[in-house]
Amino acid sequence: MIDIDPSTSLAEVAARARAWIEENLPSGWPVDRARLEADWYVLLGDSGLATPTWPREHGGLGVAADAAALIADELARHDAGRPMTDFPGVALGGPTIIAWGTDEQKERFLRPLATARERWCQLFSEPGAGSDLASLSTRAVQQEDGSWRISGQKVWSSFAHISDFGLLMARTNQDVPKHRGITYFLLDMRLPGVDARPLKQLNGAAEFNEVFLDDVVVPDSARLGPVDEGWRVGITTLMAERSGLSGRPGVGPALTDALARRAREVGAWDDAAQRDRLVEAHVAEKVLQMTTIRAFVELGTREPGAEGSIRKIAHSDLEERVARLGAEIDPFGLVAGTADAAEATHEFLSAKILSIAGGTSEIQRNIIGERVLGLPRETDPHVDKPFRERPRG
Amino acid sequence: MSTTPFDWSDDQQEIRSLLRKKFATSSGTEIARAALEAGEDTGAAARWLELSAEIGLAGLTLPESVGGMGTGRVELAIVGEEMGRALVGGPYLSTVVLAAEAIVRSGDEDAAQAVLPSVAEGTTTLALAVAETSAAWTEPTTRHTDGRLTGRKQGVVGLPGADVLVVSAVDADGHTSLYLVDTAAEGVAVTPTPGIDPTRPVATVDLDGAVARPLGRPGRAHEVLAFVRENAAIFLAAEQAGGSRTCVTVTAEYARTRIQFGQPIGTFQGVKHRLADMEVRTAQAHSAAVWAAWQTPGSPEAALGADVARSWNSRAYLQNAFDTIQLHGGIGITWEHDAHLYLRRAQADAALLGPLSAEHQRLAANLGTESA
Numbered sequence: 001m002i003d004i005d006p007s008t009s010l011a012e013v014a015a016r017a018r019a020w021i022e023e024n025l026p027s028g029w030p031v032d033r034a035r036l037e038a039d040w041y042v043l044l045g046d047s048g049l050a051t052p053t054w055p056r057e058h059g060g061l062g063v064a065a066d067a068a069a070l071i072a073d074e075l076a077r078h079d080a081g082r083p084m085t086d087f088p089g090v091a092l093g094g095p096t097i098i099a100w101g102t103d104e105q106k107e108r109f110l111r112p113l114a115t116a117r118e119r120w121c122q123l124f125s126e127p128g129a130g131s132d133l134a135s136l137s138t139r140a141v142q143q144e145d146g147s148w149r150i151s152g153q154k155v156w157s158s159f160a161h162i163s164d165f166g167l168l169m170a171r172t173n174q175d176v177p178k179h180r181g182i183t184y185f186l187l188d189m190r191l192p193g194v195d196a197r198p199l200k201q202l203n204g205a206a207e208f209n210e211v212f213l214d215d216v217v218v219p220d221s222a223r224l225g226p227v228d229e230g231w232r233v234g235i236t237t238l239m240a241e242r243s244g245l246s247g248r249p250g251v252g253p254a255l256t257d258a259l260a261r262r263a264r265e266v267g268a269w270d271d272a273a274q275r276d277r278l279v280e281a282h283v284a285e286k287v288l289q290m291t292t293i294r295a296f297v298e299l300g301t302r303e304p305g306a307e308g309s310i311r312k313i314a315h316s317d318l319e320e321r322v323a324r325l326g327a328e329i330d331p332f333g334l335v336a337g338t339a340d341a342a343e344a345t346h347e348f349l350s351a352k353i354l355s356i357a358g359g360t361s362e363i364q365r366n367i368i369g370e371r372v373l374g375l376p377r378e379t380d381p382h383v384d385k386p387f388r389e390r391p392r393g
Numbered sequence: 394m395s396t397t398p399f400d401w402s403d404d405q406q407e408i409r410s411l412l413r414k415k416f417a418t419s420s421g422t423e424i425a426r427a428a429l430e431a432g433e434d435t436g437a438a439a440r441w442l443e444l445s446a447e448i449g450l451a452g453l454t455l456p457e458s459v460g461g462m463g464t465g466r467v468e469l470a471i472v473g474e475e476m477g478r479a480l481v482g483g484p485y486l487s488t489v490v491l492a493a494e495a496i497v498r499s500g501d502e503d504a505a506q507a508v509l510p511s512v513a514e515g516t517t518t519l520a521l522a523v524a525e526t527s528a529a530w531t532e533p534t535t536r537h538t539d540g541r542l543t544g545r546k547q548g549v550v551g552l553p554g555a556d557v558l559v560v561s562a563v564d565a566d567g568h569t570s571l572y573l574v575d576t577a578a579e580g581v582a583v584t585p586t587p588g589i590d591p592t593r594p595v596a597t598v599d600l601d602g603a604v605a606r607p608l609g610r611p612g613r614a615h616e617v618l619a620f621v622r623e624n625a626a627i628f629l630a631a632e633q634a635g636g637s638r639t640c641v642t643v644t645a646e647y648a649r650t651r652i653q654f655g656q657p658i659g660t661f662q663g664v665k666h667r668l669a670d671m672e673v674r675t676a677q678a679h680s681a682a683v684w685a686a687w688q689t690p691g692s693p694e695a696a697l698g699a700d701v702a703r704s705w706n707s708r709a710y711l712q713n714a715f716d717t718i719q720l721h722g723g724i725g726i727t728w729e730h731d732a733h734l735y736l737r738r739a740q741a742d743a744a745l746l747g748p749l750s751a752e753h754q755r756l757a758a759n760l761g762t763e764s765a
């Protein structure tokens with residue numbers, strides 16, 4: 001394990017992480033990445049650098065969010081960090097298992113997560129439970145021997161088709177109101193009855209999936225947290241997700257700098273109106289960076305709370321704005337399909353993803369209104385009814 | 394002091410809570426309303442003296458060599474946020490943020506020793522007279538000849554009331570320099586021109602052969618004023634963040650208690666979501682002002698921070714002030730409700746240093762020129 005602990009100064013954290021990466025990164029990286037990455041991720045995981053905020057007894061370094069961000073920066077600088085496909089596992093699964101798991105579950109799952117031996121996905125949303133996630137209807141019924149039989153359909157599950165495990169919420173009690181009859185499971189995606197089918201997105205990529213669960217039987221040891229209290233477990237995952245989808249804590253060149261560079265290349269920079277729109281997007285990006293730094297300092301080692309919704313809205317607004325500006329500064333390129341406009345076309349078609357994924361901006365505004373500003377909750381007229389009496393559509 | 398932005402020291406937190414407590418009982422909105430109706434704020438000097446004597450407000454960020462406490466921009470931003478929250482006005486901006494900063498940055502020790510000790514005590518207040526025909530600090534036409542100044546300065550914040558002015562002028566050699574002028578001196582005429590924000594007086598100053606003492610070396614006005622502008626941009630951004638925060642607090646409280654259609658209006662998404670957007674703006678305005686305050690004065694980071702904070706926070710406060718009125722409905726557009734007092738401050742803060750195009754031009758100059 002690398003010599004970094006909660007008492008190490010931030011400057012030292014960055015210096016030691018950099019030195020360790022440079023000493024240990026195999027020669028031939030990143031060109032020969034495909035051949036080298038499995039071994040590298042084991043080395044990285046064992047060093048603690050892949051999961052710096054995890055407690056030391058679980059293979060992490062126990063450091064606060066700001067130190068972890070510096071480590072992530074160093075890894076990004078060497079293009080040596082874990083890919084986005086590992087985000088659900090490392091950023092969401094790990095913290096949820098650490099908060100709620102039994103000793104056996106931590107022992108079984110955390111090291112393979114840290115060393116990229118197993119990939120995870122999230123099985124939360126359903127065709128009938130999107131923004132109203134707590135109305136999910138995938139059912140888990142306990143058998144005589146204590147095992148659970150699970151059936152239902154999940155959707156928008158990123159990387160489910162290439163995952164080993166899934167973070168699953170299922171209905172275990174229909175006789176209580178919606179939030180009180182959910183249980184959380186760690187589902188082995190290789191079990192019979194699990195069928196993940198990639199869904200093609202509007203940008204042509206197929207990153208997320210619909211997942212069909214047909215009489216999948218899991219042992220009781222796959223349950224995370226108490227029976228019927230899975231909503232609370234799920235909140236841990238959701239908070240980590242909002243905070244995690246909010247960008248890097250550093251003030252430096254980012255999306256709008258690249259956009260301005262392209263605007264200078266294609267000549268749009270000479271148009272004062274377009275230039276000013278770019279500068280305004282730049283200002284928005286800077287204040288988000290500053291806000292993310294603040295969030296990481298204020299967060300320390302606590303779990304993220306409702307304030308993550310503020311950054312998630314700001315981040316998705318920015319992504320959308322940048323994607324649209326990217327199309328605006330080179331309109332002909334997108335229409336004519338010129339080679340150097342391919343990326344801008346892809347970004348443009350991806351513009352709306354972040355404001356919907358991980359909870360829509362409307363839901364985030366409800367969260368800010370209700371949990372940050374103390375406004376009255378949105379009324380669900382059936383909130384106190386047993387789940388089985390709820391209208392569903 | 395910690396070099397990590399947002400890593401507040403115990404002293405800094407104490408200053409904030411002291412100011413918040415003090416300003417909570419200082420009836421900022423009542424004073425603003427009275428000043429608006431009377432056309433002047435007659436109690437300003439007495440309150441300033443009291444604040445300076447009681448909590449050392451005037452001297453907080455001034456150097457220890459002139460009797461100040463020697464703190465820096467982080468503390469300045471704390472004062473700004475708390476003044477913005479409580480709508481406190483008075484001589485702080487003109488005296489400490491603008492004119493005293495010019496005296497300190499001029500490097501003129503004699504001038505500092507002559508003027509600043511009584512400023513730190515709260516017995517002398519200052520104003521910066523550099524704007525002439527626009528709020529942007531363009532090249533002055535005021536002339537300096539044989540130790541005397543002649544010209545007109547407009548939009549001078551802190552007048553009537555200030556005892557000493559820091560004035561920009563061009564001398565016979567064509568150098569733009571700074572000078573100190575006593576407002577009581579012969580050849581100084583002050584005409585009040587009450588602006589949109591009643592919490593800080595504004596006036597036109599006509600100088601007709603007024604005796605002036607040079608401040609710092611000749612020809613250094615632009616260099617000194619660049620520091621002053623950065624200082625003011627960060628202070629105002631903090632004030633805007635504080636004002637935005639009060640808009641959110643006041644409006645959320647109203648949305649929790651105002652009943653229509655049998656329920657608090659904050660239940661409705663049309664209201665809730667507008668308020669959420671106000672919060673998103675405000676949270677980021679606070680980050681921007683504080684981050685900027687934490688950078689080394691005069692560094693590229695401080696310049697970036699000041700420009701970004703000025704741009705974001707100016708719009709944030711204005712939009713929040715407008716949204717506060719919108720969400721209060723009919724009562725929001727009355728003279729009787731305080732919402733317009735925040736709107737007035739928001740517009741004054743946004744306009745004080747000239748149009749935002751200057752900030753945007755500076756930001757554009759560096760944008761997309763470095764490799765990622």
